[in-house]
Amino acid sequence: MKIESIDLFYLSMPEVLDIGDGSQDALIVRVRAGGLEGFGECEASPLTTIAAMVCPLSHSACKPVQASVLGQELNEPADVLRIGRLVRQNSFDLLQADHALSGVDMALWDLLGKKRGEPVWRMLGWNESHGKEPYASLLFGDTPQETLEKGRAMRALGYRAIKFGWGPYGWGTLAQDEDQVHAAREGIGADGILLVDAGTVFGDDVEAAALRVPSLIECGATWFEEPFVKDAFDAHARLAARCGPVKLAGGEGSHNGYMAQHMIDYAALGFVQIDAGRIGGLAVARDVAHYADAKGAIYVNHTFTSHLALSASLQPFAGLREHTISEYPVELKPLARDLTHTRIERDADGLVRAPDAPGLGVDVDITAVRPYLVDAEIRAGDKILYRTPQI
Amino acid sequence: MKIESIDLFYLSMPEVLDIGDGSQDALIVRVRAGGLEGFGECEASPLTTIAAMVCPLSHSACKPVQASVLGQELNEPADVLRIGRLVRQNSFDLLQADHALSGVDMALWDLLGKKRGEPVWRMLGWNESHGKEPYASLLFGDTPQETLEKGRAMRALGYRAIKFGWGPYGWGTLAQDEDQVHAAREGIGADGILLVDAGTVFGDDVEAAALRVPSLIECGATWFEEPFVKDAFDAHARLAARCGPVKLAGGEGSHNGYMAQHMIDYAALGFVQIDAGRIGGLAVARDVAHYADAKGAIYVNHTFTSHLALSASLQPFAGLREHTISEYPVELKPLARDLTHTRIERDADGLVRAPDAPGLGVDVDITAVRPYLVDAEIRAGDKILYRTPQI
Numbered sequence: 112m113k114i115e116s117i118d119l120f121y122l123s124m125p126e127v128l129d130i131g132d133g134s135q136d137a138l139i140v141r142v143r144a145g146g147l148e149g150f151g152e153c154e155a156s157p158l159t160t161i162a163a164m165v166c167p168l169s170h171s172a173c174k175p176v177q178a179s180v181l182g183q184e185l186n187e188p189a190d191v192l193r194i195g196r197l198v199r200q201n202s203f204d205l206l207q208a209d210h211a212l213s214g215v216d217m218a219l220w221d222l223l224g225k226k227r228g229e230p231v232w233r234m235l236g237w238n239e240s241h242g243k244e245p246y247a248s249l250l251f252g253d254t255p256q257e258t259l260e261k262g263r264a265m266r267a268l269g270y271r272a273i274k275f276g277w278g279p280y281g282w283g284t285l286a287q288d289e290d291q292v293h294a295a296r297e298g299i300g301a302d303g304i305l306l307v308d309a310g311t312v313f314g315d316d317v318e319a320a321a322l323r324v325p326s327l328i329e330c331g332a333t334w335f336e337e338p339f340v341k342d343a344f345d346a347h348a349r350l351a352a353r354c355g356p357v358k359l360a361g362g363e364g365s366h367n368g369y370m371a372q373h374m375i376d377y378a379a380l381g382f383v384q385i386d387a388g389r390i391g392g393l394a395v396a397r398d399v400a401h402y403a404d405a406k407g408a409i410y411v412n413h414t415f416t417s418h419l420a421l422s423a424s425l426q427p428f429a430g431l432r433e434h435t436i437s438e439y440p441v442e443l444k445p446l447a448r449d450l451t452h453t454r455i456e457r458d459a460d461g462l463v464r465a466p467d468a469p470g471l472g473v474d475v476d477i478t479a480v481r482p483y484l485v486d487a488e489i490r491a492g493d494k495i496l497y498r499t500p501q502i
Numbered sequence: 503m504k505i506e507s508i509d510l511f512y513l514s515m516p517e518v519l520d521i522g523d524g525s526q527d528a529l530i531v532r533v534r535a536g537g538l539e540g541f542g543e544c545e546a547s548p549l550t551t552i553a554a555m556v557c558p559l560s561h562s563a564c565k566p567v568q569a570s571v572l573g574q575e576l577n578e579p580a581d582v583l584r585i586g587r588l589v590r591q592n593s594f595d596l597l598q599a600d601h602a603l604s605g606v607d608m609a610l611w612d613l614l615g616k617k618r619g620e621p622v623w624r625m626l627g628w629n630e631s632h633g634k635e636p637y638a639s640l641l642f643g644d645t646p647q648e649t650l651e652k653g654r655a656m657r658a659l660g661y662r663a664i665k666f667g668w669g670p671y672g673w674g675t676l677a678q679d680e681d682q683v684h685a686a687r688e689g690i691g692a693d694g695i696l697l698v699d700a701g702t703v704f705g706d707d708v709e710a711a712a713l714r715v716p717s718l719i720e721c722g723a724t725w726f727e728e729p730f731v732k733d734a735f736d737a738h739a740r741l742a743a744r745c746g747p748v749k750l751a752g753g754e755g756s757h758n759g760y761m762a763q764h765m766i767d768y769a770a771l772g773f774v775q776i777d778a779g780r781i782g783g784l785a786v787a788r789d790v791a792h793y794a795d796a797k798g799a800i801y802v803n804h805t806f807t808s809h810l811a812l813s814a815s816l817q818p819f820a821g822l823r824e825h826t827i828s829e830y831p832v833e834l835k836p837l838a839r840d841l842t843h844t845r846i847e848r849d850a851d852g853l854v855r856a857p858d859a860p861g862l863g864v865d866v867d868i869t870a871v872r873p874y875l876v877d878a879e880i881r882a883g884d885k886i887l888y889r890t891p892q893i
Binding site: 127129133135136159162166169170172173174203207310341342343367369377485489492 | 512514518519520521522523524526527546547548549550552553554557558559560561562563564565590591594595596597598600601668701702705731732733734735755757758760761764768780876877878879880881882883887
């Protein structure tokens with residue numbers, strides 16, 4: 112079949128707050144071919160990503176992403192890989208292209224899986240979709256008490272692993288950060304899996320981050336996530352050497368497979384976190400999972416948005432039985448929540464897994480999110496390059 | 503003074519061809535403060551970069567670039583650095599932000615230099631602006647004969663160093679590529695400095711690239727540029743070990759300082775090429791120049807567009823006497839050519855240098871490029887986020 116259309120839906124909450132919650136807006140990609148449709152989601156600035164999809168040609172290595180997708184044949188997994196290579200080759204000077212490609216690639220896999228009646232994880236070469244321990248991903252409370260209560264509430268909901276991140280962490284004093292981590296531990300109980308996310312707040316300041324390490328060790332944190340900006344490999348490696356049993360986690364900003372590999376090799380990550388909405392393809396992510404496994408690192412999905420994105424994020428490492436932990440967004444904004452009829456719920460053992468259903472196995476209902484659809488338009492000269500599709 | 507406005511001018515040739523010529527369109531940035539204005543240029547997809555500048559907030563780490571610039575104080579060099587850090591911190595999930603920041607940063611330096619009556623290179627800490635050997639940057643001809651003639655023509659114009667790149671190189675047979683390189687050498691003569699640019703055509707296929715090495719050695723090429731995609735560090739390092747006297751060049755895709763450092767450290771570059779329109783700041787580029795110097799690599803500017811971009815690209819390594827080679831665009835499209843009254847011409851010794859004049863030292867004439875101005879508009883909801891400014 113031939114790829115006939117790419118439609119882009121920019122969703123947004125009426126008010127977007129200046130907080131670390133990435134589910135306040137979304138860019139949904141719908142691809143149609145052969146009477147079927149597939150859906151994907153870019154974890155990216157929607158308007159900028161739309162522009163990357165539709166912008167005029169600048170030169171041979173700076174083409175709009177859609178130019179390498181529309182009209183292409185899509186019949187087997189190799190076609191999705193071929194289209195991904197084509198986008199990267201035709202758009203390598205268009206920085207935003209990897210984020211745009213990520214949503215398109217998901218939609219292609221979803222569509223192809225529906226056509227073949229196969230789940231994506233199977234097309235990616237896995238024999239089984241193993242259960243993963245979902246960790247509840249939360250923002251730190253404004254106060255330690257609030258953090259404690261958030262942790263306790265999540266345990267009451269049955270989550271055994273809980274991540275706290277962003278919010279005030281790293282912005283105040285060392286003592287305040289220590290109080291937050293202790294409160295988090297107290298909230299989730301002695302047997303909870305505690306994960307801490309600094310949201311790159313220390314830049315590349317190894318000493319500032321290292322000051323926080325004793326409280327993480329004391330509270331038995333499993334990982335210390337994104338102490339630094341993603342490219343500060345050397346700072347990561349130096350901190351990792353001072354972290355004792357606490358491993359560094361990071362990699363969510365990787366927008367190609369090489370970057371994730373480099374963070375394993377040069378930034379000494381113990382956990383590599385891949386966002387399927389950014390990495391530039393589910394097969395690229397699958398290759399990172401194999402690479403991590405070979406190098407003794409643990410692959411983890413990075414997901415803060417819809418269950419469409421969650422399903423996509425679970426596919427690349429579905430078959431890796433030992434890579435058991437999974438980010439599970441629990442504070443979704445309505446637009447992310449309402450996007451899918453299907454939800455990936457915890458099973459009787461409390462585990463989540465990539466669905467055993469064709470494609471991404473998640474029913475997307477674009478009409479359900481009509482209230483959040485942003486009416487947008489991009490024009491250059493007398494050409495309307497983008498206009499919000501009718502729902 | 504306070505930053506009052508950022509205006510963005512999207513210029514384009516009436517017809518943009520699917521060739522490796524990055525001067526067919528441009529995004530010019532004008533910043534105003536304290537009754538003065540400064541100019542910069544993003545080496546990037548104009549429309550996507552405009553979107554990155556003006557898009558709505560997605561979350562705390564995905565803000566439009568202008569949000570971290572407008573209203574900021576600009577009185578001394580430290581302010582430019584502070585604003586750069588702010589953009590990176592507020593927009594690290596907005597992939598295109600680094601390209602947008604690059605043009606803004608140039609304009610800030612230009613403006614500040616005009617206010618202080620100082621050239622940018624002096625504000626960057628250099629005592630002198632040394633002459634650089636300009637290399638003429640050309641696309642390979644469609645045939646070896648055409649390449650030979652292009653080389654000969656450039657020698658006749660007095661260029662001693664000439665780079666051939668892109669075009670058919672790497673797309674045909676090994677013999678065709680060898681013929682091209684031999685033709686290039688013949689065209690520029692035995693004493694010319696020959697540089698060859700593969701435009702990432704070999705992906706990460708070390709063997710395919712290595713097959714081309716004997717002809718490069720035989721023809722005395724000084725460097726082999728971008729055999730691979732920028733992130734393929736390991737492929738670079740393995741090829742470098744097989745290149746004998748020919749050094750690898752690359753790094754133009756670096757959109758932060760870390761990436762350039764990593765390419766020196768892990769990709770074994772002998773020449774690191776930095777595009778001031780992408781790296782995310784002239785001080786960032788200056789730091790890369792110092793780093794290269796300390797690590798035994800040579801810093802080279804990457805410039806394929808206007809003399810505004812050329813001046814900006816020369817500033818960061820103006821004071822490094824031993825880093826003598828400089829990319830000098832010679833096949834400029836009219837929009838890039840007409841943008842500036844001032845041109846950075848070769849001196850009596852055939853050298854070019856960053857101007858000894860306030861700011862970037864290049865008079866930009868926006869009215870001269872009015873014929874190339876693209877009338878564009880971006881709207882979200884009832885807000886016009888961008889509309890082409892009146893000239």
